[in-house]
Amino acid sequence: MEILIGGILLGGTYALLAMGLQLQYGVARIMNLANGEVLVAGSFGAFWFFTAAQVNPVLAIIILAPAAYVLNWLIYRFLLQPLVKRSKTQGHLEVDSILSTFGISFIFIGLLHTIFGGEYFNYEYLEIPYEVFGEAYGINRIIAFIGAVVIAAGLFLWLSKTRSGLKLRAVSVDPASARLVGIDVDKASAMAFSLGGAVTAAGGALISMFDTFDASIGVVFTMKALIIVILGGVKEIKGTIVAAFVLGLAETAVATLIDPGLTLAAAFLLFILVLLFRPQGLFGREAS
């Protein structure tokens, strides 16, 4: 029971991160390996707001998410769009975008390291135990879970019900045909990329409420988000959400039953199994 609830709480935040990456990879077709660093930047932002101005992290998201949106838009517009224009094939774009987002991620780490230093950070926000089925969980974890679910649900509704959401989904299915029906693909891609960044930064702020972080931890979150996206199937938002909970449960189970040092190893094992037995993801369709 403890594993189940802990896993679900963790899975909620993971779902949010993976949706951010899904937008960037599924729509904008950029494999953004700096995703985890945007998350850590969000964590540091929340930390800074909380310690310097006593702003509660949930409110801080209202400022952090638009800031992350603008930052990611600038990154996309000035660093990644030239690569999209330059590349002839999807494979070529993948290699270029992987290398340049590695560069961006290192720059993020370097800047965060210079500003905040290399120590581990955490702050105490609502660390009051709350009992669920006889086991105590911090209220901060529960709030982070609720926050993640609210943002993820909002994003899901926006994507499936509104006209601009429909545009993004059209670009995700086929950019060339989307252009034919009068969708500005460049604009939609930039929007998806920036929105993905904003969602990720919000996730970072939520995670910072209950977890310790440091300047170089981003890559761990990038890995986890990528594993979830592949597990659920690229371009499958529903699959992503299920996969996020699978990963949350698997990690909590390994941390409780075997060793907390092996959480990434557990995620990785899951990844290997998917690659071996279902490379298109749990919910993905067979590639034609």
Next chain:
Amino acid sequence: MTTREVRNFIIVIMLFVLVALIPLGGSGYWLSIGVTIATYMVLSTSWALFSGPTHYISLATGAFYGIGMFVVGGGIEVLPYWSLVLIAGCIGAVLAALIGLATLRLSGVYFVIFTLGLAEFVRQIVTWIQTTMGTSSGLYVLTDLNDTIIYWELLALGAIVYLVGWWINRSRLGFALRIIGNDEVVAVHSGINTAYAKVILFVFSGTVATIVGALLAPRLSYIESNIAFSPMLSFIVVITALLGGAQKLWGPIVGVIPFMLVWDFLSATFPNQTTLMLGICFLLIVYAIPNGFAGLIEKYVPKMQGRS
């Protein structure tokens, strides 16, 4: 062989002998940076043999290197050092074959992600084994091998890598790889077993990286998982190879030498900004010199010769 090839071959051998004489100069600084350059020369060249033609970016170098170190560290009290280097090579080859078979059938992105996590995965497993078995986190490797001998060992390994690379470029395998790199669909339709070709090359480059780790273990003398599985190593290998140009056999070395000299100076002057600088290097390579120094040389040298 044509006269031109014979001439080039003789020049290469003379350069090799000249480089091998560096330790006799007696300068500790040059020897130490020589070992670093030789290390990355071997790692980058073997990396480019696989990644250059196939365009699969491998970040597994650090994992293989760390495994090599730990094989030596774990067995040094039981077995002679030389046998451990061989065992490390075999373990690296088997592991690379397994990884290759599992991931190289899929698109490049999966492979990058997989190799990105691999070093951390192996590190967590090694740390976990050490804590559950109750051994200490570090291992001592005490031998009487000094920097000069390690340097020569690395040069010898480098020579082997070059010979194999030269042979591959002339063989059917190299031809197959170039077709795969240009268009995998075409390669499949011409009857090339693409998975087999990619796995063979990946096994070679993984084995070499493991052996390099095993060769360098005596230099560190104290091996700890955080140092052996440093994520920086894989990235520097990628950068130096791309900076030089991964398409040519001689490309990586053109990148390694200037990069390591500048890097050594910069990381000594700004020790806290190494990650930031690494990031800038990545962006510079992608935007300014996508084909590396080798690409620049190939583009401009014929022009200048044409003019004179």
